[in-house]
Amino acid sequence: MADTKPQALAVANFLRHRPELKQRPGIAVNYNDKISEIYRVKRAVRALVSDDYKAARSKNMLLPPVNSPQDALKVFALLPTHRLSMRVEKLKPHSMVIPASKVPKNGSPVMMVSPAQQLIADNEYYIWLYEPVQATSYLYASLVIIGILALCLFPLWPHFMRRGAWFLSMGAMGFLVFLFALAIIRLVLFSVIYLIAGKRFWLLPNLFADVGFFASFVPLYQIDDTKPAKEKRHHKSE
Template sequence: MSGPPAPGQQPSPQQLAAIQQQIAAEAQRRGMTPQQLQAQQRQQIQAEADKAGMTFDQYINKLKQQAFENHQRQQQMAQQQTQNQAAQPQEQPQMQGQQGQQVPITPGAPDPRALALAKWLKGQDLKPRTCILNGQRKDMFRVKRALRAIDSPAYTKARSKNPLLPEITATAPKAEIFKLLPLSLLALRVSKSDPHEGHGHVPSKPQKRVKGLWTVKIEQQQDINDDLHYVWLYEGPQWRTKLYAVGALILIMTVVMFPLWPITLRIGVWYLSMGFLGLIGLFFAMAIFRLILFCATVFTVPPGLWLYPNLFEDVGFFDSFRPVWGWQEVSPPFSLCFHLVPEAVRLIAIDDQDKKAKKAKKSKKGESGENAGAKSIEASAFTNGTGTTNGQVSKRHAHAAPRVEEVEDE
């Protein structure tokens, strides 16, 4: 049977036919015609409208509104009964489960208590870590930290201010309270997974893995255990994101409408941009100068001197310029090399000096040998008085002196 039409909505032909049949049956029961019954009902409605201080049309609209609300209420009650009947077969196996056995959690509609619990837990220090779920970064936490937070005095204090937070009782321990999160799809259990699992191939390029960053997948069994990991699907109120979006839109519109700015503001922006460009140029000049200074001092005064050693370190702005200068920090093998460089240079210089001294000594001995050979030739020529003997002797003595020097050199 179709319900009454909504206020302001014309009844359908089927509804009109049903209404006319009801009026005809009621008129026949009272021994009247349908026109007489309608006139009588109109007089009664007019009398009730006069008592309520309303016109006939206003009173009719009020009756239609009440009938529509009653119809909607009946439909909601019927839907709730249908849902309860569908949930009873699922609850029955849970009641028959053995004591201590993990019971699967079936997610359902969001619960205001679960939303309050998620909002409170998001503000606690659960030591979350970042993970990758379906290509998106999410916050992951361990179950034992959430249970520890629920069992803490801070939760009791927060519950006194927010009655929506569930109370810890004998029938509803902290594990049952935590179940509200997966039941409302605010946090789900995940496990570590391989992004190439099930593809049947090896990736062509090994992807660089970030230390401590897991790629996870949602588990079908939403159990509760201290060592399990859950990922947050609840992102909290989005007013901050909306505020950032509005601010970005205002900033873009301001930049786009730059030609409409007053001339004084445009001149000020020009000077400000020139100042920023000057600072950037000064920064690059300082970076180049400190590199040249380090290259100049790494060999003269090892291990080298840095101007503003923390300039490119992961520190704050002011800490980047403290201290003003510092020595290069090197590991023990490299520091040993830096200390050995000047010693090696000194040994090379000494070796060059020794070679030069040996060459000078060799040249002096060669000159002295040639002088001694010439004197011996003259003496033999004077004694024998023959040119042939003098020639043979001169050749023998001419080659004797260098041989003696070569042996001494070796």
């Protein structure tokens, strides 16, 4: 996207999540079967002639001026020109087979990118190809870089920080050893009780389950009777 005009990116950033567009999920079957949001041109025009656009333009001069719906259509044309948003046509449900995993939910439409991108009419549908980078992505990337730099500069850390890191690493290692020891104890208890009483006894049954940290230690134990059903019925009949 290095060749994309700054004006086109500014318009895309303004329109991408505007409520006036009333976007809904759709899939373009001839564009990587990727689910994205679709909208009508007329709703984008409403957003471009709104007071919010004028207020945004007063803060960002990269946004082109819009004084009429005709100007809005010309500004909107920057999106397909720079492949930020493309014109699509609706397909009938049986007109093309797509993977079941790619079918949008709740009857969302199946689309096809139109070869005629120059025609821009109010009722035409467009699908977004542009996905702006979220602010949280920059935050996480910055934290990763800071963490890597901090580890590289470990020899330069003050003594109290290195001592604290040593205690933390020992604590983490001790916790791992505790988990391994607990797993061995669980297995030994299970084997002994199963051989003697024929029951499945699990100490901390959710310890390695896909649950939260605290839920891994609840309940404390679980007992399952594993006697065959025939034997149980025989005891009941007696």
